[in-house]
Amino acid sequence: MTKTFLVIYPDGIHVGSGNQPRRTRLFQRIWLLLMLCVVSVPLRPVRCVFGESDQSVSQYMIVTTGRELLVGAYADAHTHFLTRKLRPLGLDCVGSMSVDDKQADIQAALRFSTGKAPLVIVTGGLGPTHNDITRQAISRFTKIPLHEDDNLLRILEHRFKVSRDQLGSNLRRQAQIPGQGTHLKNAHGTAAGLVFEYDQSVIVVLPGPPRELRPMVRDELIPFLQQRFGVRLPGPTLTLRFVGIGQSRIVKMLKEHAELTPNMIQSSHFERGRVDFTFALPENTPRFRSQLQELKQLVIRHLGDYVYAVGDTSLEEHIVSMFESQGQTLAIVEAGTGGLVTAGLSEVDQAREVLSGTFVAPTVGKLRRMLSISEEAWKACTSKSQELELLATTAVGTNGSQCVLVVGEARQDASGFQYLEMATKLPRARVVVQRVHLGGSGSFDRDRLVTRILDGLWRHWREISPEEKGEAK
Amino acid sequence: MTKTFLVIYPDGIHVGSGNQPRRTRLFQRIWLLLMLCVVSVPLRPVRCVFGESDQSVSQYMIVTTGRELLVGAYADAHTHFLTRKLRPLGLDCVGSMSVDDKQADIQAALRFSTGKAPLVIVTGGLGPTHNDITRQAISRFTKIPLHEDDNLLRILEHRFKVSRDQLGSNLRRQAQIPGQGTHLKNAHGTAAGLVFEYDQSVIVVLPGPPRELRPMVRDELIPFLQQRFGVRLPGPTLTLRFVGIGQSRIVKMLKEHAELTPNMIQSSHFERGRVDFTFALPENTPRFRSQLQELKQLVIRHLGDYVYAVGDTSLEEHIVSMFESQGQTLAIVEAGTGGLVTAGLSEVDQAREVLSGTFVAPTVGKLRRMLSISEEAWKACTSKSQELELLATTAVGTNGSQCVLVVGEARQDASGFQYLEMATKLPRARVVVQRVHLGGSGSFDRDRLVTRILDGLWRHWREISPEEKGEAK
Numbered sequence: 001m002t003k004t005f006l007v008i009y010p011d012g013i014h015v016g017s018g019n020q021p022r023r024t025r026l027f028q029r030i031w032l033l034l035m036l037c038v039v040s041v042p043l044r045p046v047r048c049v050f051g052e053s054d055q056s057v058s059q060y061m062i063v064t065t066g067r068e069l070l071v072g073a074y075a076d077a078h079t080h081f082l083t084r085k086l087r088p089l090g091l092d093c094v095g096s097m098s099v100d101d102k103q104a105d106i107q108a109a110l111r112f113s114t115g116k117a118p119l120v121i122v123t124g125g126l127g128p129t130h131n132d133i134t135r136q137a138i139s140r141f142t143k144i145p146l147h148e149d150d151n152l153l154r155i156l157e158h159r160f161k162v163s164r165d166q167l168g169s170n171l172r173r174q175a176q177i178p179g180q181g182t183h184l185k186n187a188h189g190t191a192a193g194l195v196f197e198y199d200q201s202v203i204v205v206l207p208g209p210p211r212e213l214r215p216m217v218r219d220e221l222i223p224f225l226q227q228r229f230g231v232r233l234p235g236p237t238l239t240l241r242f243v244g245i246g247q248s249r250i251v252k253m254l255k256e257h258a259e260l261t262p263n264m265i266q267s268s269h270f271e272r273g274r275v276d277f278t279f280a281l282p283e284n285t286p287r288f289r290s291q292l293q294e295l296k297q298l299v300i301r302h303l304g305d306y307v308y309a310v311g312d313t314s315l316e317e318h319i320v321s322m323f324e325s326q327g328q329t330l331a332i333v334e335a336g337t338g339g340l341v342t343a344g345l346s347e348v349d350q351a352r353e354v355l356s357g358t359f360v361a362p363t364v365g366k367l368r369r370m371l372s373i374s375e376e377a378w379k380a381c382t383s384k385s386q387e388l389e390l391l392a393t394t395a396v397g398t399n400g401s402q403c404v405l406v407v408g409e410a411r412q413d414a415s416g417f418q419y420l421e422m423a424t425k426l427p428r429a430r431v432v433v434q435r436v437h438l439g440g441s442g443s444f445d446r447d448r449l450v451t452r453i454l455d456g457l458w459r460h461w462r463e464i465s466p467e468e469k470g471e472a473k
Numbered sequence: 474m475t476k477t478f479l480v481i482y483p484d485g486i487h488v489g490s491g492n493q494p495r496r497t498r499l500f501q502r503i504w505l506l507l508m509l510c511v512v513s514v515p516l517r518p519v520r521c522v523f524g525e526s527d528q529s530v531s532q533y534m535i536v537t538t539g540r541e542l543l544v545g546a547y548a549d550a551h552t553h554f555l556t557r558k559l560r561p562l563g564l565d566c567v568g569s570m571s572v573d574d575k576q577a578d579i580q581a582a583l584r585f586s587t588g589k590a591p592l593v594i595v596t597g598g599l600g601p602t603h604n605d606i607t608r609q610a611i612s613r614f615t616k617i618p619l620h621e622d623d624n625l626l627r628i629l630e631h632r633f634k635v636s637r638d639q640l641g642s643n644l645r646r647q648a649q650i651p652g653q654g655t656h657l658k659n660a661h662g663t664a665a666g667l668v669f670e671y672d673q674s675v676i677v678v679l680p681g682p683p684r685e686l687r688p689m690v691r692d693e694l695i696p697f698l699q700q701r702f703g704v705r706l707p708g709p710t711l712t713l714r715f716v717g718i719g720q721s722r723i724v725k726m727l728k729e730h731a732e733l734t735p736n737m738i739q740s741s742h743f744e745r746g747r748v749d750f751t752f753a754l755p756e757n758t759p760r761f762r763s764q765l766q767e768l769k770q771l772v773i774r775h776l777g778d779y780v781y782a783v784g785d786t787s788l789e790e791h792i793v794s795m796f797e798s799q800g801q802t803l804a805i806v807e808a809g810t811g812g813l814v815t816a817g818l819s820e821v822d823q824a825r826e827v828l829s830g831t832f833v834a835p836t837v838g839k840l841r842r843m844l845s846i847s848e849e850a851w852k853a854c855t856s857k858s859q860e861l862e863l864l865a866t867t868a869v870g871t872n873g874s875q876c877v878l879v880v881g882e883a884r885q886d887a888s889g890f891q892y893l894e895m896a897t898k899l900p901r902a903r904v905v906v907q908r909v910h911l912g913g914s915g916s917f918d919r920d921r922l923v924t925r926i927l928d929g930l931w932r933h934w935r936e937i938s939p940e941e942k943g944e945a946k
Contacts, residue, residue: 097571098570339812347811366829
């Protein structure tokens with residue numbers, strides 16, 4: 001079994017996992033003894049966390065480096081990721097900067113950032129190319145020299161299957177760590193994360209590739225911050241996911257009915273017509289857990305009709321699992337959404353068990369032919385809604401499905417209002433036709449349209465009796 | 474007909490479109506006369522554009538404001554948009570900052586940014602809520618007072634159908650413009666863009682909502698920059714879009730074979746396994762146009778196999794139009810991609826004319842039943858490839874289609890290599906089965922998988938003779 005361990009070296013603290021080498025354990029014992037006298041200094045919280053006001057929450061700055069961020073090649077995704085991950089810890093991002101990978105630019109950003117917050121998280125520029133100068137730039141700015149770490153050198157030797165003397169200087173550079181600070185293990189690449197202990201500030205550098213940065217934040221940075229700043233690990237959190245309701249109505253309800261204590265950190269996220277609210281409390285105590293439990297019940301009492309999930313479950317996952325839990329499968333017939341509803345649902349892990357088969361075509365007329373509905377039966381329909389009903393009842397039985405979702409074509413009424421109709425057929429229930437508003441034709445609105453259709457399917461599902469869902473089966 | 478007009482007021486230049494009111498024309502004549510003496514001052518280029526080196530290109534900073542950017546609610550999308558739009562004009566972004574909507578934070582960002590570049594573009598905080606303080610913060614920082622603009626007040630009166638005295642102060646604030654500078658028309662909202670002429674710098678503020686900001690950049694900001702900084706309107710550009718090739722191989726070819734002159738601005742963009750290269754020259758002269766023409770021919774000579782489009786056409790648009798131009802339609806049968814190929818193609822405008830119908834299911838066995846293939850015929854297949862061939866030949870005729878794309882299930886070979894097979898059937902040609910590498914299961918890799926499948930379809934299409942494509946039809 002691997003264990004998490006904490007090594008206090010003369011030059012800093014290293015948190016890692018796995019079995020410690022014997023030498024490391026010896027070092028640890030000697031240094032632990034020496035460090036006992038000063039342990040209160042490196043572990044001092046820079047500011048008190050979870051106080052009564054914004055001021056007392058630990059603040060940090062982000063500096064993302066890389067010319068590609070400034071020439072339109074990539075958008076910065078690190079700021080969004082870091083702020084979402086660190087906020088439940090009570091860490092408050094007070095600004096983010098993107099700069100070119102030039103010595104002067106990185107140093108100017110560090111000057112600004114260290115003046116603004118006691119913790120600066122820098123990303124990018126740790127790799128082996130000639131543009132990767134962040135390590136050097138921070139060393140110059142902080143006047144903290146770099147030295148080679150024996151362990152990291154060995155990892156490079158192993159990785160590139162050559163001895164250290166044969167490593168190119170650009171590769172070998174990746175074994176350099178600051179003389180004052182520590183480093184963070186990179187489980188998915190060769191460049192370790194670095195921590196510079198500078199004056200009153202801590203500067204952390206993380207590798208640029210998201211697949212290296214993201215696990216490092218979770219497995220190395222957060223434990224380090226806990227150790228170094230006294231930042232508490234996330235206490236209990238409550239995430240409520242809403243659909244079919246605007247953010248402002250949720251905020252209004254909370255203001256009117258909920259008593260949110262100042263130690264509760266609240267954040268919200270809105271995307272594709274869906275709203276998430278997350279509430280975090282500082283410590284995992286029975287009192288705090290029951291406080292969140294009460295808040296959850298209050299929200300569900302007032303807005304339960306719009307809460308599709310408590311926790312991480314996506315709307316697609318929720319829909320798939322609601323069918324799976326009843327042993328039902330779903331056939332889909334899509335015109336106006338061109339396959340987008342199916343594509344979204346099929347990303348869910350258990351979708352294989354729930355999605356039985358989908359027919360997609362640009363018009364309902366073409367869908368009729370794919371489902372082998374006779375022209376005669378089709379002509380007997382006196383409205384567009386009846387056509388959808390016929391498609392729905394015909395699609396019953398597709399690979400054995402008793403449930404069908406039909407999405408009609410986009411249409412416009414006399415007043416210019418754009419909409420489409422959807423039909424849902426659930427076991428032993430009549431077909432229900434609903435009208436869905438169309439917000440436009442951009443991809444943003446296509447995503448919102450899919451949300452509204454899934455919302456409509458969910459609403460019909462909840463309205464029918466357990467017997468109709470097939471529970472009696 | 475509406476005309477573009479230029480009004481030089483005592484307090485700056487206003488570029489707009491539409492018919493000018495009579496009073497404006499009078500003002501224009503008087504002020505034009507007065508301004509003739511000093512016109513060289515406001516129109517001076519701050520730095521020479523399109524020189525021999527990076528240094529001489531006009532530089533700018535971006536400051537995006539809004540607490541939502543720092544708490545993980547939204548990612549900043551403005552920096553990516555602005556840098557892509559302004560780069561072909563020779564404008565070089567030297568940094569971007571995201572700050573909280575607090576007076577002190579905005580002012581600190583302005584101090585840093587104006588120290589770094591002669592042009593600062595700020596976004597957000599112009600609306601009517603109490604968080605919208607950017608206008609005031611810049612006024613305080615620059616010590617340039619704000620005053621109400623009569624025209625903007627009239628627009629607000631018209632919009633909210635009340636007289637100016639009845640407008641709430643928060644709404645009325647949106648009519649304030651700087652005493653030194655100008656404003657930019659907002660065709661999609663109530664908050665005008667603002668230009669502060671400060672010391673050696675120009676600070677531009679744009680509204681935060683993308684649907685207001687984006688048209689304002691195109692229709693107002695770029696003409697303003699041309700006027701104010703002598704920035705030339707974009708000269709001729711050449712965009713080449715590649716698929717099936719890595720960026721480094723393109724860069725290597727350009728280094729070896731192309732002579733890129735220093736006045737050529739080059740940018741690249743990579744996403745979902747697709748690479749774009751854009752080359753821009755400063756002026757729309759015959760010499761520059763033929764220089765780009767020669768570059769295009771050179772790239773196509775060396776890497777033409779990978780260039781799916783010259784210009785803005787997406788890979789999906791390219792595929793749809795290649796079928797449309799031959800009067801062909803396409804039926805699709807998807808297992809491993811769960812509808813994602815169809816969803817992507819259906820976003821293209823002419824997709825209605827080209828996509829005849831799609832069958833989606835999690836397994837090829839379920840697809841067999843949806844296509845009514847007998848169990849007997851299925852059992853006669855001796856390999857997975859043969860199953861795909863049978864699905865392809867059976868799907869021929871779906872709503873009259875002669876072309877079929879089949880995507881098989883994801884599989885793994887003995888060495889752990891993940892892949893899927895795809896089959897393509899084109900008119901009068903045999904079914905071709907190709908193997909496509911799978912890079913993982915995340916959404917990033919699903920997008921790349923779709924790219925590889927479309928690439929495979931395109932490659933088969935190019936290999937067959939014109940007769941097989943149905944040109945003889």
